[in-house]
Amino acid sequence: MQNKLDTIFAALSDATRREILSMLLEDDMAVTDVAEPFEMSLAAISKHLVILTKSGLISQEKRGRVKWCKLEPDALKDASIWMQGFGQFEAVNLDAFEAFLEQELEK
Amino acid sequence: MQNKLDTIFAALSDATRREILSMLLEDDMAVTDVAEPFEMSLAAISKHLVILTKSGLISQEKRGRVKWCKLEPDALKDASIWMQGFGQFEAVNLDAFEAFLEQELEK
DNA sequence: GAATTAGTCAACCAGATGGTTGACTTTCCG
DNA sequence: CGGAAAGTCAACCATCTGGTTGACTAATTC
Numbered sequence: 001m002q003n004k005l006d007t008i009f010a011a012l013s014d015a016t017r018r019e020i021l022s023m024l025l026e027d028d029m030a031v032t033d034v035a036e037p038f039e040m041s042l043a044a045i046s047k048h049l050v051i052l053t054k055s056g057l058i059s060q061e062k063r064g065r066v067k068w069c070k071l072e073p074d075a076l077k078d079a080s081i082w083m084q085g086f087g088q089f090e091a092v093n094l095d096a097f098e099a100f101l102e103q104e105l106e107k
Numbered sequence: 108m109q110n111k112l113d114t115i116f117a118a119l120s121d122a123t124r125r126e127i128l129s130m131l132l133e134d135d136m137a138v139t140d141v142a143e144p145f146e147m148s149l150a151a152i153s154k155h156l157v158i159l160t161k162s163g164l165i166s167q168e169k170r171g172r173v174k175w176c177k178l179e180p181d182a183l184k185d186a187s188i189w190m191q192g193f194g195q196f197e198a199v200n201l202d203a204f205e206a207f208l209e210q211e212l213e214k
Numbered sequence: 215g216a217a218t219t220a221g222t223c224a225a226c227c228a229g230a231t232g233g234t235t236g237a238c239t240t241t242c243c244g
Numbered sequence: 245c246g247g248a249a250a251g252t253c254a255a256c257c258a259t260c261t262g263g264t265t266g267a268c269t270a271a272t273t274c
Contacts, residue, residue, distance in 0.1 A: 009120035014262085015110050018189070032220060044263055046222065051261095065220050065271040076190055082125070083183055083190075121232085139250060151233055153252065158231090172241040172250050 004056070008079050011055035016040075017048050024058060024071040031060075031067050111163070115186050118162035123147075124155050131165060131178040138167075138174050 011017055020034055035045035049069060052058040056075035061068050118124055127141055142152035156176060159165045163182035168175050 003122050005125065006120050006122060009116050010261095012186075013113050013116035013120055015113060016262090018112065030220080031222095040262090041264065042221070043223085043265085047262075050222095062221090067221065080187075080190055083187055117231095123232090137250080138252095147232090148234065149251070150235080150253085154232075157252095169251090174251065 005078060005082060007051075007055040008057065008075055011051050011057055012079070014048070014051075016045075017052055020045075020048060020052065020069075021057060021071060024069060028068050028070045031069065034069055112185060112189055114162040115164065115182055118158050118164055119186070121155070121158075123152075124159055127152075127155060127159065127176075128164060128178060131176060135175050135177045138176065141176055 016038065019038075023029060023034060023037075031046060031049060032042065034049065035042045038045060049058065049060065052069075053060050056072055059070050059072050061070070123145065126145075130136060130141065130144075138153060138156060139149065141156065142149045145152060156165065156167065159176075160167055163179055166177050166179050168177070
């Protein structure tokens, strides 16, 4: 496991980690609060957060004794761009796609 | 590993398998031909193809003694849709996105 | 200063992953 | 028919993964 895409897709391949990412969409969270809804130990969640951090999908910052977890959605961009080479995205020009996004976001 | 998204992302987390998918973008290929550029045994590639098949990213069909591998890009759709919840795709309406795609594809 | 809270670390475990090699089946070709 | 080609299967191996528990550090609160 060297490649950045490797680590991102590997991080996404676990349902618990995808759930954590969804939670962080709402707001930044402390490790303990991330762990709360799951039926597994805090240590297990801590490990998942390390994997997410190493992949770049989240970042962690310690303030006092609380470690805050923050979504880093840009990391998904790499994966998205790779995936655009395929399937329904086959014929789609990336520049046109981004222009579309800007337009959408201005609404 | 039960979930469909689990298997898709796990399949994508290996550089060899991503490379295979890229090769299949060009055209359907026999197992032996898929294996040719890689410095690993045919058996190893065969295993990778099983993983890709189980995830739905490719399909395999045997004709005579040759087993043909075919890209199934629709499987990536599930992963793409999941990812649209994040980052730059945050505010993008999926219907609008698909309308855009159709428009693009007609060009 | 003592107890509590937040979180990590280390050891351990079972099972998956990614590779090997050698034996094997099936199909094709001469 | 006999041999080569296309693949898979099974056994094996080292490493990674996802979880556990218990001990630990550091910050906070009483």
